[in-house]
Amino acid sequence: MMGLTYAEENYLKSIYHISEGGKRSVSTNDIAASMKTKPASVSDMLRKLGEKGVIEYRKYYGVHITEEGKKYALQTIRKHRLWEVFLVDKLHFTWDEVHEVADELEHVKSKILIQRLDEFLGFPKFDPHGDPIPDEYGDVRSRPRxxxxxxxxxxxxxxxxxxxxxxxxxxxxxxxxxxxxxxxxxxxxxxxxxxxxxxxxxxxxxxxxxxxxxxxxxx
Missing domain, CATH: 2.30.30.90 (Ferrous iron transport protein A (FeoA))
Structure with a gap:
């Protein structure tokens, strides 16, 4: 699969979350609201994501994230949540300060860096907000809440x-x-x-x- 730009990664992560992990299709209006942008801008991005095989989009039927798209989104989420743990546990950020910083760090491409980060942190299962951290294979440990x-x-x-x-x-x-x-x-x-x-x-x-x-x- 071709690599994604930072903006494409952000859109794909948003689609994954809105679709409840790919369980349902989402509308362009839902995505526009989540990304705080105009539906016209969303349509242009959906075309790009569709060409890269990470979503399927049919007019009037909404957006569906593909299996390849789920894998990509989960890796971005994994990086984001690992960086949040690092920021809180090692750099002593408070849990209300880390989201925007982790939004920037989640786009790091180096797989070995993220593997070393995971090991350095002791392979945490949950981030500072209690959200599960996907493992390197995209598996998520959920618990009833x-x-x-x-x-x-x-x-x-x-x-x-x-x-x-x-x-x-x-x-x-x-x-x-x-x-x-x-x-x-x-x-x-x-x-x-x-x-x-x-x-x-x-x-x-x-x-x-x-x-x-x-x-x-x-x-």
Whole structure:
């Protein structure tokens, strides 16, 4: 397969995420919204990606990522998430600072560099936001997770990931004391608005809106 440009890699990664790992077709409007650009620009990029065999596009039927495209997208995602681990664990970035930096580093082409990086980090399975890191073959280790908002009163669990990895949301979680690895117990749920009261690590009670609790994932 021909190599992809940085822009093509970004589009392919976005298509992969929107399509839920290739499970469904996506529209040009979905892609335009994700990439913050105009549908006309998306159409031009889809033509290029189609010529390289990483997507299939039929007007009115949407965009479907091919098996070759999935492999390419997963390798880009792997690099992104490994760099996030490196930035947090070794360079002491906070988890809300790493996304944009990793967006730049994910385009490194050297396979041996990424293999050495993976080894240096101890072959991590999850990034700082709890997202699984694909291995060098594109295999992803998934685990069942539930939004905190779906946990019953007196239910317990552990925070393992977030659905919203925006810097503002992550800073909010830092402010209230919710973090990856925290043990939680649902103390109360408000019927009126769906907000929840949560005991964290058996020592601190915090309150979350329904929206916040829906973006915190637990096992």
């Amino acid at each position: 539930l939004p905190l908002s779906e946990i019953d009163i007196h239910g317990t669990g552990q925070i393992v990931a977030v659905k919203d990895s925006s810097a503002a949301f992550l800073r909010y979680l830092d402010k209230v004391g919710a973090y990856i690895g925290a043990k939680i117990k649902v103390v109360d749920k408000v019927e009126f608005d769906g907000s929840v009261e949560v005991l964290v690590d058996n020592k601190k009670n915090i309150f979350m809106s329904k929206e916040v609790a829906g973006n915190v994932l637990v096992i």
